Amino acid sequence: xxxxxxxxxxxxxxxxxxxxxxxxxxxxxxxxxxxxxxxxxxxxxxxxxxxxxxxxxxxxxxxxxxxxxxxxxxxxxxxxxxxxxxxxxxxxxxxxxxxxxxxxxxxxxxxxxxxxxxxxxxxxxxxxxxxxxxxxxxxxxxxxxxxxxxxxxxxxxxxxxxxxxxxxxxxxxxxxxxxxxxxxxxxxxxxxxxxxxxxxxxxxxxxxxxxxxxxxxxxxxxxxxxxxxxxxxxxxxxxxxxxxxxxxxxxxxxxxxxxxxxxxxxxxxxx
Amino acid sequence: xxxxxxxxxxxxxxxxxxxxxxxxxxxxxxxxxxxxxxxxxxxxxxxxxxxxxxxxxxxxxxxxxxxxxxxxxxxxxxxxxxxxxxxxxxxxxxxxxxxxxxxxxxxxxxxxxxxxxxxxxxxxxxxxxxxxxxxxxxxxxxxxxxxxxxxxxxxxxxxxxxxxxxxxxxxxxxxxxxxxxxxxxxxxxxxxxxxxxxxxxxxxxxxxxxxxxxxxxxxxxxxxxxxxxxxxxxxxxxxxxxxxxxxxxxxxxxxxxxxxxxxxxxxxxxxxxxxxxxxxxxxxxxxxxxxxxxxxxxxxxxxxxxxxxxxxxxxxxxxxxxxxxxxxxxxxxxxxxxxxxxxx
Numbered sequence: 001x002x003x004x005x006x007x008x009x010x011x012x013x014x015x016x017x018x019x020x021x022x023x024x025x026x027x028x029x030x031x032x033x034x035x036x037x038x039x040x041x042x043x044x045x046x047x048x049x050x051x052x053x054x055x056x057x058x059x060x061x062x063x064x065x066x067x068x069x070x071x072x073x074x075x076x077x078x079x080x081x082x083x084x085x086x087x088x089x090x091x092x093x094x095x096x097x098x099x100x101x102x103x104x105x106x107x108x109x110x111x112x113x114x115x116x117x118x119x120x121x122x123x124x125x126x127x128x129x130x131x132x133x134x135x136x137x138x139x140x141x142x143x144x145x146x147x148x149x150x151x152x153x154x155x156x157x158x159x160x161x162x163x164x165x166x167x168x169x170x171x172x173x174x175x176x177x178x179x180x181x182x183x184x185x186x187x188x189x190x191x192x193x194x195x196x197x198x199x200x201x202x203x204x205x206x207x208x209x210x211x212x213x214x215x216x217x218x219x220x221x222x223x224x225x226x227x228x229x230x231x232x233x234x235x236x237x238x239x240x241x242x243x244x245x246x247x248x249x250x251x252x253x254x255x256x257x258x259x260x261x262x263x264x265x266x267x268x269x270x271x
Numbered sequence: 272x273x274x275x276x277x278x279x280x281x282x283x284x285x286x287x288x289x290x291x292x293x294x295x296x297x298x299x300x301x302x303x304x305x306x307x308x309x310x311x312x313x314x315x316x317x318x319x320x321x322x323x324x325x326x327x328x329x330x331x332x333x334x335x336x337x338x339x340x341x342x343x344x345x346x347x348x349x350x351x352x353x354x355x356x357x358x359x360x361x362x363x364x365x366x367x368x369x370x371x372x373x374x375x376x377x378x379x380x381x382x383x384x385x386x387x388x389x390x391x392x393x394x395x396x397x398x399x400x401x402x403x404x405x406x407x408x409x410x411x412x413x414x415x416x417x418x419x420x421x422x423x424x425x426x427x428x429x430x431x432x433x434x435x436x437x438x439x440x441x442x443x444x445x446x447x448x449x450x451x452x453x454x455x456x457x458x459x460x461x462x463x464x465x466x467x468x469x470x471x472x473x474x475x476x477x478x479x480x481x482x483x484x485x486x487x488x489x490x491x492x493x494x495x496x497x498x499x500x501x502x503x504x505x506x507x508x509x510x511x512x513x514x515x516x517x518x519x520x521x522x523x524x525x526x527x528x529x530x531x532x533x534x535x536x537x538x539x540x541x542x543x544x545x546x547x548x549x550x551x552x553x554x555x556x557x558x559x560x561x562x563x564x565x566x567x568x569x570x571x572x573x574x575x576x577x578x579x580x581x582x583x584x585x586x587x588x589x590x591x592x593x594x595x596x597x598x599x600x601x602x603x604x605x606x607x608x609x610x611x612x613x614x615x
Contacts, residue, residue, distance in 0.1 A: 069476055100481060108478035118473035122491045131487060132477035177473075184477055 022047040022082055022188050022219045029076035030063060037063045039243035048217045052230035055240035056266055061223045065190050069110040070103050081110060082187050111181030111189040115196050117173040119165040125152060125176045126161045129183045151179040155209045171202030175209055188219040195226060227270055231255055239263045322540040330544035335527045342523030347509045353448035358455025365460055383453035389514050395446040396518035406430030443515045458500045462493035502560035506553050524548055
């Protein structure tokens with residue numbers, strides 16, 4: 001239990017000693033009301049890895065993702081991001097809840113992209129991107145604007161800098177949302193079904209931005225229904241059902257020969 | 272493109288010329304209303320009790336205009352300013368995670384919404400009975416002094432005579448503003464709660480604090496919901512200033528009109544004058560509210576298109592003229608196709 005703070009325990013199995021563990025979840029439990037949404041989720045994502053989480057709706061995959069940045073409180077287990085326990089501090093063998101400020105500080109380094117974009121509608125694309133860097137990271141306005149413009153250019157929206165979200169397509173909005181998360185220089189990016197609310201023809205532009213991010217070595221956890229993306233970009237694939245990880249492994253292998261019956265049934269429906 | 276051509280090739284059919292549905296009920300209604308209007312006008316013109324010329328001579332007298340400006344209008348503005356400010360604070364307390372603040376806020380709204388304004392004003396007008404002097408300093412100073420055997424210990428910083436401070440205007444302002452704050456708190460709370468919770472989550476995920484989220488993300492969006500009912504509250508407040516005569520506040524429109532009526536034994540014409548004055552003032556506010564609502568919240572939450580139009584309005588503020596001119600009527604300028612239509 002106390003050994004958990006020392007990450008050495010986890011490293012031996014693989015030969016890749018250089019890749020440190022960025023996100024680690026141990027036996028995560030979460031209930032809402034009488035419903036047990038998560039029933040013991042274990043996960044390990046190394047730095048620079050792209051981990052895709054698949055599963056039917058109601059399998060708890062989105063909930064799990066929201067637990068990683070403490071948008072949801074977990075009832076049991078532990079989650080570490082970059083060796084830091086999320087939402088709690090362990091002291092004298094007891095867990096202490098973190099203060100709101102400390103939670104906010106942790107969230108700074110965890111970027112999140114939502115299914116429904118959640119852009120601030122009263123701010124332009126650039127204002128959306130620079131808001132948190134200015135308010136939270138205390139960057140100067142000029143610095144934030146410069147970096148914000150660069151980020152919007154990177155997601156292919158250089159010409160939409162001063163446009164309000166209401167005038168952007170879904171794909172464009174989601175790309176602004178990605179730029180907004182990147183502006184906080186996160187160590188890890190969480191994607192909660194980033195393309196599920198998009199028209200089919202707009203999915204590609206968002207996935208392209210995400211591929212680009214993966215190529216640059218960003219650690220990413222992606223809850224998605226895009227099997228193609230998982231196969232092509234994912235370094236690992238996790239299949240969840242009923243609040244537990246049913247199967248995990250290399251995306252190609254899991255998709256080609258699912259070992260578990262439930263995985264097989266799900267993939268048969270999706271593919 | 273080719274399919275479009277195919278459809279345009281076909282000859283346009285003759286426009287439909289159908290017999291419209293008849294509405295005999297409307298004609299009956301018009302007839303009834305015409306008779307009622309005629310009766311009303313007849314009373315206005317023939318009943319001597321109206322004393323029209325007396326009313327017109329007296330309703331613009333200097334004390335009445337003074338009461339209107341220094342009492343009614345000034346009081347409405349001051350009470351609303353305090354009421355809105357305090358109301359926002361109380362709403363934020365109510366939605367806070369701190370259970371103590373939540374309880375205090377609940378108690379406040381419970382009390383000030385339960386007690387009628389008229390009663391509240393009477394209480395504040397007579398609060399001088401409770402304290403002849405209002406003083407600020409260490410609480411329970413005399414009692415603490417007695418504990419240590421000191422008689423009449425007073426640790427006061429400053430104080431006022433109640434009759435100087437809490438009479439007339441100040442007492443009335445206190446009563447109206449505190450009561451208004453309770454109603455405004457409910458409006459602001461509804462406004463805040465109407466904002467998509469995803470907005471707060473997005474801000475939280477970026478590491479923004481609750482305060483920053485509220486100020487920068489939630490409140491600006493809640494304003495669109497808050498402003499239209501605040502307009503209603505302002506109009507209600509304007510009318511409720513007539514209750515000030517029970518404080519009493521003498522420098523106030525209705526008090527002055529009533530005074531003229533009682534002095535001259537021509538009460539009814541002055542009450543009619545009051546109706547006309549409040550009608551005029553409310554109408555001015557209604558016009559203001561119309562423009563405010565059109566700007567901030569017309570049709571908000573009803574149709575997607577209205578919402579997009581709003582965003583475009585927001586997008587074009589600064590160049591506000593474009594928004595004012597362009598949004599009348601249907602505006603089929605394609606703004607409704609925001610999410611799906613335009614590919615990147």
